[in-house]
Amino acid sequence: MSAAVDDCSCRTCPRARGARGARNSLRLDIRSEPGGLDELLARMEDLGAPRVREVNKGPAGHWWVMQDPEGNEFCVA
Template identity: 70%
Template structure:
């Protein structure tokens, strides 16, 4: 049986990076608001554990996105399939990623994909053209994490 997974990504502003990647991948930002309200009301967490982002309560230092077609828990907002979790860490990114995402365009749509990603805040790093073996752009998200647009 295949396992569900999430990829955890260190960040300095988890909600903002989740917004970028949700737009880039056409995923949905998870809404933990109902769970936070329940935990606050029961006294299980204090107000310092939550903050607001775009008018919704979120856990301070965390945000996640999920594939829109995958199942999710209605109370917690947590996806039960393909997910990315962003978690704030105190240190800045240093060095090259050891793991990265490849974002694929429709056939013949690489230029449009790269332009859309730049419009969301990504930057081009370098173009790679291997002829018949492939053509892609190495890019960085707004916090400098490398990924490929192919």
């Protein structure tokens, strides 16, 4: 797992765009083991995090933006 303050500087988790009520003070980028994305997504949903949108950039990456119970977004790749 990696994290960056304000926005995620990694290639697979771009800076959030658009208006939101408040900014995250910490943006998470959670990476699964190879082949483990579906299992990790299911675990996040079991913990109460809904999927917001899927991002598929082909060879550049595939990830989901999810939300914690307070509405803060994070990426699961």
